[in-house]
Amino acid sequence: MTVVASPFDPARVRTRTRLGTYLRDAPAAAVIIVALLVLVAIFAPWIAPHDPLKPLPGARINTDPAWQTGDWSAVLGTDFQGRDILSRVIHGTRISVVVGLVGTLVAGSIGLAVGVVAGYLGGIVDQILMRIVDAWLAIPALIFAVFLAMVFQDGLGIWSIVIILGAVFWTRYARVIRGEVLSLRERDFVRLAQVAGAGRWRVMRRHIVPNVLNTWMVLASLTVGVVIILEASLSFLGIGVPPPDPAWGSMIAEARIGLLAGNWVPVAAPAVPIAATVFAFNLLGDWLRIRLDPTQRNL
Amino acid sequence: MLRYILRRVVYSVITLLLLSVTIFLIVRATGDPARTYAGPEASEEEVALIRAEYGLDRPLLAQYGSFVGDIVTGDLGRSFQYRQPVLDVYLDRLPRSLLLASLAFTLSLAIGIPAGVLSAVRSGSWAARAFRAVALTGVSIPNFVIATALIFVFSVKLGWLPTSGSGSAKQLVMPTIALGWYFAAATMRLTQSSMLEVMRGDYVKLARLKGVPERLVILKHALKNALIPVLTLAAVNFVVMVNVAVVIEQIFAWPGIGDLVAVGISMRDFPLVQGVVLMAGAMVVTVNFVLDVVYAWLDPRIRLNR
Numbered sequence: 187m188t189v190v191a192s193p194f195d196p197a198r199v200r201t202r203t204r205l206g207t208y209l210r211d212a213p214a215a216a217v218i219i220v221a222l223l224v225l226v227a228i229f230a231p232w233i234a235p236h237d238p239l240k241p242l243p244g245a246r247i248n249t250d251p252a253w254q255t256g257d258w259s260a261v262l263g264t265d266f267q268g269r270d271i272l273s274r275v276i277h278g279t280r281i282s283v284v285v286g287l288v289g290t291l292v293a294g295s296i297g298l299a300v301g302v303v304a305g306y307l308g309g310i311v312d313q314i315l316m317r318i319v320d321a322w323l324a325i326p327a328l329i330f331a332v333f334l335a336m337v338f339q340d341g342l343g344i345w346s347i348v349i350i351l352g353a354v355f356w357t358r359y360a361r362v363i364r365g366e367v368l369s370l371r372e373r374d375f376v377r378l379a380q381v382a383g384a385g386r387w388r389v390m391r392r393h394i395v396p397n398v399l400n401t402w403m404v405l406a407s408l409t410v411g412v413v414i415i416l417e418a419s420l421s422f423l424g425i426g427v428p429p430p431d432p433a434w435g436s437m438i439a440e441a442r443i444g445l446l447a448g449n450w451v452p453v454a455a456p457a458v459p460i461a462a463t464v465f466a467f468n469l470l471g472d473w474l475r476i477r478l479d480p481t482q483r484n485l
Numbered sequence: 486m487l488r489y490i491l492r493r494v495v496y497s498v499i500t501l502l503l504l505s506v507t508i509f510l511i512v513r514a515t516g517d518p519a520r521t522y523a524g525p526e527a528s529e530e531e532v533a534l535i536r537a538e539y540g541l542d543r544p545l546l547a548q549y550g551s552f553v554g555d556i557v558t559g560d561l562g563r564s565f566q567y568r569q570p571v572l573d574v575y576l577d578r579l580p581r582s583l584l585l586a587s588l589a590f591t592l593s594l595a596i597g598i599p600a601g602v603l604s605a606v607r608s609g610s611w612a613a614r615a616f617r618a619v620a621l622t623g624v625s626i627p628n629f630v631i632a633t634a635l636i637f638v639f640s641v642k643l644g645w646l647p648t649s650g651s652g653s654a655k656q657l658v659m660p661t662i663a664l665g666w667y668f669a670a671a672t673m674r675l676t677q678s679s680m681l682e683v684m685r686g687d688y689v690k691l692a693r694l695k696g697v698p699e700r701l702v703i704l705k706h707a708l709k710n711a712l713i714p715v716l717t718l719a720a721v722n723f724v725v726m727v728n729v730a731v732v733i734e735q736i737f738a739w740p741g742i743g744d745l746v747a748v749g750i751s752m753r754d755f756p757l758v759q760g761v762v763l764m765a766g767a768m769v770v771t772v773n774f775v776l777d778v779v780y781a782w783l784d785p786r787i788r789l790n791r
Binding site: 317318320321322323324325326327328329330332333334336337338339411415418419422423424425435438442445446448450453457460461464465468469472 | 514630633642751770
């Protein structure tokens with residue numbers, strides 16, 4: 187038989203949560219990876235040994251990594267245009283971090299607004315907004331993003347990707363947050379605010395939105411990883427961040443042919459950071475989900 | 486029950502209509518749909534030709550009318566690349582995609598559900614912890630990274646499997662794993678959280694108090710209910726796997742619908758991509774409708790509640 191932990195003993199309560207003990211230390215790992223990424227993204231031009239867009243002067247193309255050639259000026263070797271792979275990976279951090287965070291923020295903001303308005307106003311507004319959400323949700327994310335990318339061909343570069351990702355993912359927030367608002371709407375503090383004469387926009391802003399922010403945070407942290415993977419997939423397919431900008435996805439696509447000849451470093455160099463980044467955000471998301479809202483486990 | 490079904494039919498039709506409106510408006514959001522259809526490399530004459538053929542100079546409502554009319558009659562436009570109706574090309578590729586998706590689907594459930602149950606039931610054990618770590622890694626690695634890693638290990642280094650193509654069973658192994666991997670991990674995570682949710686239920690406690698053996702409590706009482714969200718996700722994911730294995734099919738040169746999209750992207754064949762979007766959306770709406778009806782049939786609370 188299990189012993190019920192005292193709710194006043196935070197350590198006990200935490201060890202009894204679902205993902206148990208291993209998550210207790212895990213956020214530290216996630217926080218370190220994310221912090222590292224953000225730092226690398228900010229200071230990329232100072233960290234990177236070379237220009238990511240220009241070939242190394244005098245260097246050959248597709249050279250092997252330094253531990254095979256002994257030439258430490260290009261630690262991970264050069265790519266098919268003679269550019270330093272390490273510098274490109276470092277600069278690629280900027281793209282993934284910016285796209286991941288801003289894309290999530292754009293999607294989250296639209297979703298929050300739609301979810302709160304639909305849930306709180308109810309009635310016909312809710313019906314219309316939710317049917318639109320249903321329709322948008324029906325299109326699988328990748329094909330939807332491909333479709334949008336083909337319509338808005340290379341309009342704004344990295345920012346059009348952010349907008350595309352926002353357009354693809356806002357529906358997930360809207361659906362969940364609307365559900366949350368439906369029950370919040372019936373709570374006493376909302377009723378009291380209404381009785382006290384607060385207008386509907388004021389109630390939404392002051393009483394509803396702050397109460398769905400926990401859910402929003404959880405959704406957001408779990409979306410970042412998906413958004414980064416989708417951006418990488420688009421770049422891999424050649425319709426993401428346009429060349430010559432060093433997106434991790436397009437770097438893998440470019441290095442794929444060399445893989446058949448056994449050159450795994452140019453593929454692994456961008457692949458490992460993608461996986462690490464997404465892993466860190468997912469870990470953080472899982473942890474937040476359990477800390478902030480135990481009922482949101484099915485997302 | 487009939488009333489419930491009718492209501493779901495109406496909802497689904499509305500959703501499909503809104504889906505078509507969405508696609509229709511997005512295509513026109515750039516201001517020049519003829520240019521979008523023709524692609525960036527097309528000449529002015531070609532663009533003008535497209536504009537006349539699709540009637541893109543008519544009023545918006547008239548354009549939408551023929552857009553929906555065409556879709557309903559199965560006319561999804563013509564592919565530039567294949568010089569055939571999009572629907573024909575799509576149906577031609579469908580069996581291959583269904584085959585690959587079925588295999589990946591089976592793999593993902595066969596791994597995901599037992600692993601999820603195990604990690605929920607034995608949540609403290611090291612096996613459960615290992616499963617959770619693998620699942621979290623699984624949803625963190627993009628499928629094209631898995632695919633390239635598989636090719637490197639099994640084709641380049643070991644030489645066991647062909648890098649790409651179709652025709653033999655061997656060529657299906659890596660695409661199946663690469664495609665099923667993510668869904669196996671996602672299925673496991675959902676099964677686990679769903680199981681934990683269900684195991685807290687009163688009827689599970691009652692079953693235990695009655696002295697039902699733990700194995701039966703888990704398999705008969707808990708799992709049955711825990712599987713509902715899992716199977717919902719799986720059904721939609723199947724549609725996704727059929728239509729959106731773009732990267733996997735391109736890497737392994739598997740001639741399915743995903744490969745069609747990849748061709749559409751590289752050849753700027755817009756009608757092709759739009760056709761797949763419409764088909765995928767329609768399939769998801771249909772699957773959701775079927776699921777709603779099946780659940781309502783299984784569980785009277787659902788049909789009486791709304």
